[in-house]
Amino acid sequence: MSGLVNAVVICAVAVLVIARQFRARRISADRRWWIVPAVLAFMALRGPGVIDPHHEDAASFLLGAELLIGLAIGAGWGWTTRIWTEPDGVAWSKSTKAAGAIWTAGICLRLGLFGIGALLGVRQDSSALLLGLAATLLVRSGFVAWRAQSLQPTPNGQGPEYGDGVALARLKERV
Template identity: 60%
Template sequence: MSGLVDVLAVTAAAVLVIVRQFRASRIDTDRRWWVLPVVLGIVALREPGVIDAHHHTAAVLLLAAELLIGLVTGAGWAWTTRVWVESDGGVWGRGSRASVAVWTAGIVLRAGLYGVGAALGVRQDSSALLLALAATLLVRSAVLAWRVQAARPAGAPGPAYRGRLSRPARKEPA
C-alpha cells in the first residue's frame, strides 16, 4: 500500500476505536479479544520498512519506544475505562475523561517520536504506528478481560447464553 493509504487506514482505525470507547458497550470476554490486535500486528510486520536499513540502531530504538508508548497507552486506557455489572450479569464499559487524557498523551508522545526520527533522518513507515496500535489494543483488551473477571462477583450469573442464538423454532399450526 502507498504511504498515504497506510496513514489514512491507521487514522481511520484509531478514530473508530477512540469514538467507540465513549459509548457504553457490553464487554464480552468469551470471544477471542486478541484476534484483531494479532491480525494488525501481522499486517504491520509484513510491510517492508518497519526498520530503516540506513539507520538501523536509531530505527530499532524508535520502534521500541513506539511499542512502549503503545503498551502504556493500552494499559492506561483499560484502567481509565469505567466498568460496571448489570443485574443480568453482563459487564459493560465506557471510556472516561481520564481516557481522553491517556489518548492525548499517547498521541503527543508519538508525534514527539516522529519528530525525533525526522531530525535524525530515520525513514519512518506507518507500519510502526500500526504495530503500536496493535500493542495498544492487545494490552487494553487483556487488562479489561482481567478487570471484568475481577468485577463479576463469584457466583454471579453470567450471560444467559453462550455464543450465537439459534433461530426460534416455528410454531406448528393448531
Template identity: 60%
Template sequence: MSGLVNALVIVAVIAIVIGRQFRARAIDTDRRWWLLPAILAVVALREPGILDAHHRTESAVLLAVEVLIGLATGAGWAWTTRIWTAPDGVVWTKSTKASVFVWLGGIALRVGIFAVGAVSGVHQDSSALMLGLAGTLLVRAGILTWRAQAIGSASHPAPAYGDGMGSAWKERV
C-alpha cells in the first residue's frame, strides 16, 4: 500500500475507534478483540519500507520506540476507561476525559519520534505508525476484556428484575 493509503486507513481506524469509545458500549468478552489489531499489524509488516534501508539500526530503534509508545498508550487508555456492570449483568465501558489526555500524550510522543527521525535523516514509513496503532488497540482491548471478565461476564448475566417471577400483568395507564 502507498503511504497515502496507509495514512487514510490509520485516520479512518482512529476516527471509528475513538468515536465508538466515547459512547457507552457493552463489552462482549467472547468476541475476537484481537482481530482488528492483528490485521493492522499484518498490513504494516508487509510493507518493505518499514525500516529505512540506509539507517537500519536507527530505524529499528525508532520503530521499537513507536511500538512501545503504542503499547503504553493502549494501557493508559484502558486503565482510564470507565467500566461497570448493569443490573442485568452486562458489562459496559466508556472512555473518560483522562482517556483524551492519554491519547494526546501518545500523539505528542509520536510526533516527537517523527521529529527525531526527521532530524536524524531516517525515513519513517506510515507502516510504523500503523504498527504502533495496532499495539495500542491490542493492549487496550486485552486489558478491557480482562477487566470485564474480572467484574462479571456478559455471557453469564446476573438475574434481571422479574426473573423467576410468575406471569407479569400488563400495565395500563
C-alpha cells in the first residue's frame, strides 16, 4: 500500500504544482517555501525501499541520477520562471513555455532512468521519484525566492522584471 500511496502523492503534487505554476502567483514574503519539499523528502525516506538491497550499486547510481535530474530540472524551471513586481511592491511569478519544455524533458529522462533500472533488474520504489520531485521543488522555490529578492518597485509605478537592464543582442536584417 505504501507504493500506491507514494504514487498517488507524486501524481497529485506534480499536477497541483504544474497547474499552479502556469498561472500568475504572488510570491509570498514568508520563508516557508521549503516545507512541501521537506514533507515529500520525509515521505520518501520513511520506508526502507529507497535502495534495492540486491543491487545496491546500480540502485545508488539510479538514485543519484534521479537527484541530479531533479536538481537540474529545478534550476532550469526556476531560471525560466518569469518574475515581476507590481507597483505596490508585490512580487509575482509565472512559469513560461520553456519551463513546460523543461518539465517534459525531465519526465522523459526519469522514464529513461526507470527503463534502465528495469533492464538491470533493479527493484525501483516510488521513493526515488519522490526524492527527485522534492529536490526539484526545493531548488525551484529557492531559486525563485532568491531572484524575487533582487526586484524592487520603481517610483513611476512600472515594476521591473528580472533581467531588466540587460542589453539584448540585435539581429542583423537581411535585404
